Amino acid sequence: MNAPTTASHLAPELSLREVPPALIQALQSRFGARCSTAQAVREQHGRDESIFEVPPPSAVVFAESTQDVADAVKLAAQYKVPVIPFGVGSSLEGHLLAVQGGISIDVSRMDQVLSINAEDLTVTVQPGITRMGVNNAVKSEGLFFPIDPGADASIGGMTATRASGTNAVRYGTMRENVLALEVVTAQGEIIRTGTRAKKSSAGYDLTRLMVGSEGTLGVITEITLKLYPLPEAISAATCSFPTIEAAVRTVIQVIQLGVPIARCELIDANTVRMVNAHSKLGLREEHMLLMEFHGSPASVKEQAETVQEIAGEFGGNAFEWATTPEERTRLWTARHNAYFAAIQSRPGCRAISTDTCVPISRLADCLLDSVAEADASGIPYFLVGHVGDGNFHFGYLIDPAKPEEHHTAEALNQKLVARALDLEGTCTGEHGVGLHKMDFLRREAGDGAITVMRTIKRALDPDNILNPGKIFAL
Amino acid sequence: MNAPTTASHLAPELSLREVPPALIQALQSRFGARCSTAQAVREQHGRDESIFEVPPPSAVVFAESTQDVADAVKLAAQYKVPVIPFGVGSSLEGHLLAVQGGISIDVSRMDQVLSINAEDLTVTVQPGITRMGVNNAVKSEGLFFPIDPGADASIGGMTATRASGTNAVRYGTMRENVLALEVVTAQGEIIRTGTRAKKSSAGYDLTRLMVGSEGTLGVITEITLKLYPLPEAISAATCSFPTIEAAVRTVIQVIQLGVPIARCELIDANTVRMVNAHSKLGLREEHMLLMEFHGSPASVKEQAETVQEIAGEFGGNAFEWATTPEERTRLWTARHNAYFAAIQSRPGCRAISTDTCVPISRLADCLLDSVAEADASGIPYFLVGHVGDGNFHFGYLIDPAKPEEHHTAEALNQKLVARALDLEGTCTGEHGVGLHKMDFLRREAGDGAITVMRTIKRALDPDNILNPGKIFAL
Numbered sequence: 043m044n045a046p047t048t049a050s051h052l053a054p055e056l057s058l059r060e061v062p063p064a065l066i067q068a069l070q071s072r073f074g075a076r077c078s079t080a081q082a083v084r085e086q087h088g089r090d091e092s093i094f095e096v097p098p099p100s101a102v103v104f105a106e107s108t109q110d111v112a113d114a115v116k117l118a119a120q121y122k123v124p125v126i127p128f129g130v131g132s133s134l135e136g137h138l139l140a141v142q143g144g145i146s147i148d149v150s151r152m153d154q155v156l157s158i159n160a161e162d163l164t165v166t167v168q169p170g171i172t173r174m175g176v177n178n179a180v181k182s183e184g185l186f187f188p189i190d191p192g193a194d195a196s197i198g199g200m201t202a203t204r205a206s207g208t209n210a211v212r213y214g215t216m217r218e219n220v221l222a223l224e225v226v227t228a229q230g231e232i233i234r235t236g237t238r239a240k241k242s243s244a245g246y247d248l249t250r251l252m253v254g255s256e257g258t259l260g261v262i263t264e265i266t267l268k269l270y271p272l273p274e275a276i277s278a279a280t281c282s283f284p285t286i287e288a289a290v291r292t293v294i295q296v297i298q299l300g301v302p303i304a305r306c307e308l309i310d311a312n313t314v315r316m317v318n319a320h321s322k323l324g325l326r327e328e329h330m331l332l333m334e335f336h337g338s339p340a341s342v343k344e345q346a347e348t349v350q351e352i353a354g355e356f357g358g359n360a361f362e363w364a365t366t367p368e369e370r371t372r373l374w375t376a377r378h379n380a381y382f383a384a385i386q387s388r389p390g391c392r393a394i395s396t397d398t399c400v401p402i403s404r405l406a407d408c409l410l411d412s413v414a415e416a417d418a419s420g421i422p423y424f425l426v427g428h429v430g431d432g433n434f435h436f437g438y439l440i441d442p443a444k445p446e447e448h449h450t451a452e453a454l455n456q457k458l459v460a461r462a463l464d465l466e467g468t469c470t471g472e473h474g475v476g477l478h479k480m481d482f483l484r485r486e487a488g489d490g491a492i493t494v495m496r497t498i499k500r501a502l503d504p505d506n507i508l509n510p511g512k513i514f515a516l
Numbered sequence: 517m518n519a520p521t522t523a524s525h526l527a528p529e530l531s532l533r534e535v536p537p538a539l540i541q542a543l544q545s546r547f548g549a550r551c552s553t554a555q556a557v558r559e560q561h562g563r564d565e566s567i568f569e570v571p572p573p574s575a576v577v578f579a580e581s582t583q584d585v586a587d588a589v590k591l592a593a594q595y596k597v598p599v600i601p602f603g604v605g606s607s608l609e610g611h612l613l614a615v616q617g618g619i620s621i622d623v624s625r626m627d628q629v630l631s632i633n634a635e636d637l638t639v640t641v642q643p644g645i646t647r648m649g650v651n652n653a654v655k656s657e658g659l660f661f662p663i664d665p666g667a668d669a670s671i672g673g674m675t676a677t678r679a680s681g682t683n684a685v686r687y688g689t690m691r692e693n694v695l696a697l698e699v700v701t702a703q704g705e706i707i708r709t710g711t712r713a714k715k716s717s718a719g720y721d722l723t724r725l726m727v728g729s730e731g732t733l734g735v736i737t738e739i740t741l742k743l744y745p746l747p748e749a750i751s752a753a754t755c756s757f758p759t760i761e762a763a764v765r766t767v768i769q770v771i772q773l774g775v776p777i778a779r780c781e782l783i784d785a786n787t788v789r790m791v792n793a794h795s796k797l798g799l800r801e802e803h804m805l806l807m808e809f810h811g812s813p814a815s816v817k818e819q820a821e822t823v824q825e826i827a828g829e830f831g832g833n834a835f836e837w838a839t840t841p842e843e844r845t846r847l848w849t850a851r852h853n854a855y856f857a858a859i860q861s862r863p864g865c866r867a868i869s870t871d872t873c874v875p876i877s878r879l880a881d882c883l884l885d886s887v888a889e890a891d892a893s894g895i896p897y898f899l900v901g902h903v904g905d906g907n908f909h910f911g912y913l914i915d916p917a918k919p920e921e922h923h924t925a926e927a928l929n930q931k932l933v934a935r936a937l938d939l940e941g942t943c944t945g946e947h948g949v950g951l952h953k954m955d956f957l958r959r960e961a962g963d964g965a966i967t968v969m970r971t972i973k974r975a976l977d978p979d980n981i982l983n984p985g986k987i988f989a990l
Contacts, residue, residue, distance in 0.1 A: 161772055161877035204717040215715045217724070218692055233964035239873040240905050241689045242942035243678040243728055245949055245957050245987050246969045250691070250724030254717055271774035298635055300745035341815050399713040403635035431714050468716035475719055483719050490707030494976065495720045501975030502968065513719050 054094050054136065054477050057511065058143040061100040065121040069103055069145070072113055076104040087126075087146040090133040091193075093392045093442070094477060099126060099140040104148045108224060108232055108263040114147050115261060115507075116230030122505045127257045129170060129196025134395050135476025137203065137256055141511040147261060149198055155179045156264065164221060164238050166266045169198025176267070185269040188213040188304075191472065192378045198262045203474035204254030208377065211297075211430030212304040212336065213270065215472065220253050224264035228503035238266060251498075256474050257509035259502055273304075273336035277346055278364040278373055281353050282328040286310060286413060286425075288356040289329050290406045293429045295352045297402050301345050305334035305374075306430030310413075313380055313424040320383030321376040326360060331429075332377055334370070377426070384424035384437050391422075391439040394451045397479075398462035399433035399471030408465050409434060412458045419450050433471035459485075475513045483514065528568050528610065528951045531985065532617040535574040539595040543577055543619070546587055550578040561602050561620040565667075566610040567866045567916070568951060573600060573614040578622045582698060582706055582737040588621050589735060589981075590704030596979045601731045603644060603670025608869050609950025611677065611730055615985040621735060623672055629653045630738065638695060638712055640740045643672025650741070659743040662687040662778075665946065666852045672736045677948035678728030682851065685771075685904030686778040686810065687744065689946065694727050698738030702977035712740060725972075730948050731983035733976055747778075747810035751820055752838040752847055755827050756802040760784060760887060762830040763803050764880045767903045769826045771876050775819050779808035779848075780904030784887075787854055787898040794857030795850040800834060805903075806851055808844070851900070858898035858911050865913040867898075868925045871953075872936035873907035873945030882939050883908060886932045893924050907945035933959075949987045957988065 069077040078084070079101045088098025103114045118125045124144025131138060140146070152168035153175060159165070160183040167176060172194045176187045188209035191200060199205070201223070206215035213219065222236030225248075235248035252260055283289040289308055296303055309317065309330045318325055333349065335342045350361055364370045376383075385393055400408045409427070416423050416436060427434025436458065438451035459469045459482045469475075469482035484492055492514055499506075499516065506516055543551040552558070553575045562572025577588045592599045598618025605612060614620070626642035627649060633639070634657040641650060646668045650661045662683035665674060673679070675697070680689035687693065696710030699722075709722035726734055757763040763782055770777055783791065783804045792799055807823065809816045824835050838844045850857075859867055874882045883901070890897050890910060901908025910932065912925035933943045933956045943949075943956035958966055966988055973980075973990065980990055 159875065159877065161768070162875035163772070164875065204715075204721070206715055210715060214692070217715070217721065218688070227964070227968065231964050231967075233968060234962055235965055237937075237942050237960065238875045238940040239907075239942040239945065240875070241678075241680055241684060241691070241873055241907065241945050243871075243944045243946050243948040244942045244953070244960055245728070245966075246733075246972060247678070247691065247721075247724045247728055248965055248968055250721045251972075254719070254721055259720075271772075294635070298637070298745075338815075338818055340818060341812075344812055344814060397717075399715055401633065401636035401638065401712045401714070403633065433713075433715065462713075463711075466712040468711050468713040468718045470717045471713065471715050472717050474717040479718070486711065486718055488708055490701070490705050491709055491722055492719075493705075494701065494707060494722055497975045498720060498725075498972055501971045 054096065054141055056096065056141055059124060061123050061143055061145065062121050065117060065123055066101055068117050069101060069114065072117065073103055078102045087128050087138070087148060088140055090131050090136065090138040092134055092136040092476065092478060093394060094136045094139055096139040096141055099144055099146040102146045102148055104151055106151050108226065111147060111149065111226045111261050111263050112230045112232055115226050118145060118507055119228060119230055119505065122507060124507050124510050125261070126509050127198065127261045129199035130172060132193035132195045132199065133203065133476060134473045135478045137474060137476040137512060139477060141477065150196065158183060159238065160185060162238060163269045164266055165269055166264060167197055168264060169196060169262050171197050173197065173200065180269055184272050186272050187267055187269055189216055189219055192381055197265050201253055201262050201265050202255065202257050206472040208305045208307055208428055210428060211306050212302055216253055217250060219268045220249055220265060221268060222266040223249050223252055223262055225252055225260035225262055227260050228508050254474065256476065256512050258499060258512055259508060275339040275342040276334065276336055276370065277342045278334045278370045279346065280325065280362050281331045281358045282326045282360045283331070284357045286329050287406055287410055288358065289331050290409060290429060292331065292353045292356045292358055294402055294405060296349055297430055299348065301348050303333060303345060303349065303430060304336040307332040307377055308427040308429040308434065309377065309380065310425040313384065313426055316383040316387045316424060317376050317380055320386055321379060323376050332373060380424060380426050381437065384439060388422055388439045390441065392442050393437040393439055394455060395473065396436045396455050396458050397470045397473040398458055398467055399431060400462050400465045400467030402432045404465035404467065405429060405432050408462055408467065411461060412436065415454055415457060419454055421447060421450055431471065432467065477512060480514055528570065528615055530570065530615055533598060535597050535617055535619065536595050539591060539597055540575055542591050543575060543588065546591065547577055552576045561612070561622060562614055564605050564607040564610065564612040566608055566950065566952060567868055568610045568613055570613040570615055573618055573620040576620045576622055578625055580625050582700065585621060585623065585700045585735050585737050586704045586706055589700050592619060592981055593702060593704055593979065596981060598981050598984050599735070600983050601672065601735045603673035604646060604668070606667035606669045606673065607677065607950060608947045609952045611948060611950040611986060613951065615951065624670065632657060633712065634659060636712060637743045638740055639743055640738060641671055642738060643670060643736050645671050647671065647674065654743055658746050660746050661741055661743055663690055663693055666855055671739050675727055675736050675739050676729065676731050680946040682779045682781055682902060684902060685780050686776055690727055691724060693742045694723055694739060695742060696740040697723050697726055697736055699726055699734035699736055701734050702982050728948065730950065730986050732973060732986055733982060749813040749816040750808065750810055750844065751816045752808045752844045753820065754799065754836050755805045755832045756800045756834045757805070758831045760803050761880055761884055762832065763805050764883060764903060766805065766827045766830045766832055768876050768879060770823055771904055773822065775822050777807060777819060777823065777904060778810040781806040781851055782901040782903040782908065783851065783854065784899040787858065787900055790857040790861045790898060791850050791854050794860055795853055797850050806847060854898060854900050855911065858913060862896055862913045864915065866916050867911040867913055868929060869947065870910045870929050870932050871944045871947040872932055872941055873905060874936050874939045874941030876906045878939035878941065879903060879906050882936055882941065885935060886910065889928055889931060893928055895921060895924055905945065906941065951986060954988055
């Protein structure tokens with residue numbers, strides 16, 4: 043193991059481990075052309091949507107089956123070489139970066155739907171399929187899979203980071219929507235966790251332990267997900283507010299009243315402008331809630347009326363309805379493209395995303411002070427949030443050539459996280475820890491809980507080959 | 517460690533470990549009269565609602581604070597002596613039995629509500645409070661805690677067994693409703709898992725690992741639960757069916773249509789007779805669904821109409837409504853007392869409960885064949901089920917003086933579990949593994965997953981002092 047190199051502002055601490063040529067030869071002998079050491083392939087697998095720059099993995103194995111994954115892990119284990127599972131590369135937190143060297147196992151070719159059980163509202167898929175892929179496969183059954191992080195992420199990656207997105211306020215996150223898994227352990231063994239039963243008290247909840255473990259406890263090779271009947275009626279609306287506070291107070295009251303709102307997103311005026319410029323939407327350039335209601339026609343009408351009334355009390359106006367599926371898709375696509383709209387608003391910039399989540403009663407306290415700080419900093423930013431869950435994202439748009447901007451952005455993030463933790467919240471609602479939030483996690487969980495996590499990791503992966511250097515230092 | 521004794525039909529395998537007098541002295545010196553070695557106290561803590569007979573623990577410590585629990589565990593750890601947390605003693609699976617000797621830590625005096633955060637729909641409680649205790653405490657805020665296993669179980673016990681009950685079809689189980697925990701580890705350290713944020717991607721999901729770990733990974737000393745606004749309207753109804761199959765087909769269709777039914781219980785005709793005899797209810801003595809609908813008045817009406825229509829298609833008749841809160845309470849109390857009603861129907865009997873749970877499409881296959889087998893066996897039984905979740909319970913009422921009845925009942929259970937596993941279900945939907953289902957769990961999870969569970973257990977509790985001999989053999 044080499045000595046750690048010094049971290050620059052975009053280069054995290056490295057501790058590169060040797061990848062012996064014998065391993066590469068063994069992988070090439072097992073996988074042929076599906077084990078690539080081409081520079082372009084390695085570089086593509088050596089980065090994600092995070093701001094970090096790290097040398098790429100030594101090789102990329104394109105797995106096409108669970109057995110491929112198991113064999114690749116077994117070979118890597120023999121040489122104590124790190125393996126990093128790779129889906130579509132949409133991580134925001136550096137999950138995919140080879141900070142200790144090693145090989146990437148690309149599961150994007152494992153993209154099949156293995157079985158749809160429409161009567162049970164479940165589907166079993168391979169990890170490389172994306173959320174849109176799942177939805178395309180189950181649509182004709184009158185079903186859908188609600189979890190939608192902005193990117194068209196892989197289901198494997200979404201499972202590994204415990205992802206959520208705009209529908210979580212009603213349908214929960216990957217934590218609530220994964221029923222069962224097949225996983226390859228650090229020893230290259232294939233295990234199954236959970237069943238298709240809706241609930242179970244059968245031993246330790248290994249499914250939930252794997253969900254959110256960011257590739258550090260096993261490589262996920264099969265996922266059984268919950269599905270939902272497509273709602274009989276869907277209705278989407280935007281509502282503009284004079285202040286962010288007015289929008290947030292509206293959301294708090296909607297949630298506290300138990301309105302089963304399906305989506306409830308905040309977009310600040312500044313970000314609406316970016317979205318308009320990018321997606322040519324012509325939205326009113328004010329702070330905005332973008333909402334969706336699911337249910338029977340009567341229930342949707344009832345929910346919408348309740349929310350309109352509450353919004354009115356806080357000065358919300360111009361409830362505008364997207365009545366056709368096309369209009370709705372246009373709105374939500376624009377919302378999901380907010381990140382890219384923001385990136386394009388400052389050519390050459392990179393975004394440092396925050397991901398705090400607090401109890402709903404603390405949302406205004408957490409958000410408004412952080413808006414004031416961001417405004418005072420002079421760093422351009424976007425602000426969007428799954429505010430029905432108390433989760434929001436600032437994206438500080440920094441010039442990567444200016445270390446001082448990076449430092450300012452990190453300082454804003456530090457303050458925001460400290461505030462969220464003081465308010466009994468979490469440093470990451472849905473993006474995961476990766477490289478970026480390791481210090482934050484230590485503060486949030488405390489030494490005792492981190493010790494338990496480390497003990498589990500060491501026991502299950504004694505040679506620390508599964509995505510090492512992520513979540514916590516060992 | 518003594519050699520295991522031979523198992524009789526009511527006595528599981530024992531492997532009693534020495535409890536040195538020095539430990540008892542140290543506990544008495546720390547806890548005074550709150551450490552009891554009185555025979556009656558030990559015996560009360562040495563049994564639960566399971567059929568097993570096992571020698572009681574050597575002492576009982578009545579903990580009144582987290583620090584008490586931590587100190588008791590630390591002392592036990594020093595002498596490598598088992599500790600078994602005890603709430604109200606309502607386990608059905610032998611969780612509380614001292615099969616390796618040791619001491620019981622009774623947390624029933626830790627029964628305080630620590631904080632109600634009505635605006636966030638959360639409450640933080642000590643483990644000894646019961647589910648009814650929680651509901652009494654939060655009612656005045658217009659909130660409720662839905663999870664209700666039949667017994668008025670302790671929240672600590674419900675967390676440790678991943679309990680659910682009649683409302684789980686709509687509100688989920690303890691898996692979905694525990695936000696955060698305080699836990700004392702095998703080393704006597706106090707850790708916290710999770711926060712009050714509704715969702716999080718911050719590291720391993722230690723909360724979910726502890727939920728359902730049956731006291732084998734830590735002693736739970738504080739629980740933060742989700743609450744729900746009391747529904748604006750609640751409506752309960754019974755509906756009788758000519759056959760169990762007709763009732764089950766109705767349920768399957770209700771669930772597949774996505775009707776957000778809050779409770780959906782099957783009671784077979786035989787059990788209705790027992791309940792009538794016990795609770796003087798005058799219910800029609802036919803197979804019955806007992807249902808409840810929550811929501812706005814319009815939504816409740818809509819749900820009830822849909823279900824009535826489906827039931828009608830399957831020959832369901834006599835939809836009878838419980839319109840007042842008193843009538844509803846009477847019905848649900850009777851349902852929750854079905855277990856006791858059944859026990860009293862055969863004086864001196866003990867019940868062997870089954871707890872399989874299968875995907876909803878497999879429910880009829882699983883249930884009907886098992887009913888035929890139970891009928892053919894000649895053993896009296898009751899049959900109730902949270903059928904909206906695919907979960908049901910036979911209770912075989914055996915004469916404890918007749919080993920052949922026990923063997924017949926266990927053979928029925930074996931067949932039922934094998935069937936449920938073949939149908940992609942689980943051996944335990946909500947009661948936990950305890951002593952009773954260790955063999956079943958091995959079949960369900962497979963050696964690979966059991967190895968992972970054992971590895972975690974050994975790493976976190978190397979001296980195997982936390983409720984040893986439960987879930988799996990080490």
